[in-house]
Amino acid sequence: MFEITKTDLDGRIGKIDCDNGSIETPTLLPVIHPVNQIVNIKTINEIGFSAVMTNAYITLKNYGEEAIEKGIHKIINFEGPIMTDSGGYQVLEYGKVDAEPIQMAKFQESIKTNFANVLDHPTSLKDSVTNAKQGVNETLSACEQTLENISRKSIWIGPVQGGKYLDLVEFSAKKIAKMNFDMYALGSPTEIMESYNYKLLAKMIITAKKYLPVEKPLHLFGLGHPLPLSLAVALGCDTFDSASYILYAKDGRYFTDMGTKKIDELDYLPCVCKICVEHTVKEIKSLAKIEKTRTIAIHNLYMLWKEIQSTKLAIKEGRLWEYIGNRTRIHPKLWDSFIHLSENEFLFENKNPRFKKKGIFFSTFPDNRRPEVLMVNNKIKNFLMQNKNKIIIILPLTQRRYSLYNNRLLKKLNEINIEALIGYIIPPFGFIPYQLTDIYPISQMEISENMHNESNTIKQTIEFIDQQFKIIKPKHIYLVTDESSETEITKFIINRYSPKKILKNTEEITKEIFDI
Ligand SMILES: [Zn+2]
Known part of the structure; x- marks a missing residue:
């Protein structure tokens, strides 16, 4: 299912095959809203994204039987590989959802999702250690229930939780590694990203990666910013999903190589994507709300895709170290995470290619x-x-x-x-x-x-x-x-x-x- 063709540091270029095509990793799956999608999915596909993520829980609540009859590909009008989130994100946002793990597992297979997720209990940055432990145990129990009740039509992803409690991440990863999942995932960096705690993010990935089977792909939930993406790839993450392109756009935030900027504060557009070539900064600023959101979101998607392509090229050329060195210079807290991984001298031992074409x-x-x-x-x-x-x-x-x-x-x-x-x-x-x-x-x-x-x-x-x-x-x-x-x-x-x-x-x- 997962074929690795090139490695550098712990990053790898690989291919995951599924019923609706194959995905070259590392890659990012833009999150598509099953009911209220602002950017046309065809546009997203044309930028380069060959796979997307959507939400099975929202699909269940809005389409029910219709989704089972039509299948998720028809519901969101996309023929390529689709990953579904099971409602875990809603658990993180609202504390609970009106669904059970077995129900969500069966539903995902019945709507023919290609990559399915367990209805887990993500660890929040605000969780006390007791709550985090409880969440990890609930997630493990949901994993067991799921594996007992599926027919393996989809590629099943085992979620590692534990958040900032690294001993819990270790516990969770060790347990999940023993379960028969096709792929693994680490949650949930969204809040960590918002607090710029990239060093913690690096520690979480390093901890999880240590105990998960290296031959299976690792998904990182919710990392949707171009800046830390190459760092996460260098630490061994293969796939990402993100709604940030649209969430940031709704707030007028525009991705640049130097970080996120408020469009209203920009005098120039430092980008040559289709959007930025066809619009002036003044034109984007004066667009009506929904059109402005859509326009910035498309630009943000181009920036994410550029980051994916640049990271892949760096792996291919054996220059991932140089690349993340450059990228992490942008923000002092990102730089700290790079220093942190440089201090782990045995982190990449025996994993780096013995010979590279480039000096x-x-x-x-x-x-x-x-x-x-x-x-x-x-x-x-x-x-x-x-x-x-x-x-x-x-x-x-x-x-x-x-x-x-x-x-x-x-x-x-x-x-x-x-x-x-x-x-x-x-x-x-x-x-x-x-x-x-x-x-x-x-x-x-x-x-x-x-x-x-x-x-x-x-x-x-x-x-x-x-x-x-x-x-x-x-x-x-x-x-x-x-x-x-x-x-x-x-x-x-x-x-x-x-x-x-x-x-x-x-x-x-x-x-x-x-x-x-
Ligand atoms: Zn642009």
Whole structure:
């Protein structure tokens, strides 16, 4: 059902097949109101959205038997894949609904929904721990009742709840993971998004993801803003649904790459979507209420679709780290969530591709904590284990080139049969023997000069050098310097390791070694 074709960090490009077609993930399903839909569903489809979300509870209350006779696709006039919410959102809004889990499960299958949800009890940000626990238990009970009463015509989604109580999220995820669902979902970030608590959102996803089967898709309920979307994808979410495009539009709020703006306060339209090309900002401001809502909503949908496409491209090119680094810069609280995931150094371990077609970038903190750094550090350590008790010769980087093959120094050392480890100090990796300089990503990286002076990177580089030299237990250290070596890290090596000689060029070092 779910085929993964490309991964980067915990993000993946995949394909989910269902009776009404297939969906390429990551993707977002715009929420369609079954009775009162303001933006034409055909327009939504033309923007690029191939699947939509609608509400089975509202459908039941408004159409009843008619929905069963016609099916949900005819009711909302859409032939592609449809996911239905079961009324859980109404539980979150109004406390309860006038329906039972088994009733909603059977109804969803009878209206031929492609992706069905359990009538769950979402955890609200305002819930006390007691209420949250009760909600999680009610959700688990609803899941059991649902699974016992369905005929598996739809793709069934198991909801993880618990909200800000991460131990409850863990409990819920462990239980749901054992149930036979086709797909999983995490609720409910809507309120968390409104309070800009993106770090909590990241923690919730990381917690749930840890216990859910990695081979099944994960849906994130209600994340409808372009800004945190790529971050959620990088943490392993595959599908999203959102009514925000229309809810924001009703309030005159217009998505931009820099966050949401009030249309009435805008002097320019920073967008080239169909809407923004065909209208001036003045025209949109002066539209009648309903038309204004529709117009802004369509623009908001274009922005969401652009974000989905950009995120997919970033995964494809192996640049998801760079991409979320850029996106999260927009808001300090988003940036905090990026720093949080960079601090979880084992988060992406063994999940990141071992090789990427494109080189990787190191511009500033926290790029020193990208998952590739851990991978390279392990490779260096393994290499050093086989090369203990040698002389270390540290060379300066000459115009960022570090290939030593066919080098005169190397020939000389071979002639006189001196066993030396020759390498470079490259932040944030520490000491890199020349033999490892042509492996990925060292052979294909761009490092900003800033990384040599950035305090977090210096600290990490020094830690790595200490670990590496502890393995080598060097007999002597020779340090060759030039003007590029006047860095904090070089000063550290001189102070901590007292090199036998500090030399100005490689000619000098061969003379030194002859004298040994
Ligand atoms: Zn636009």
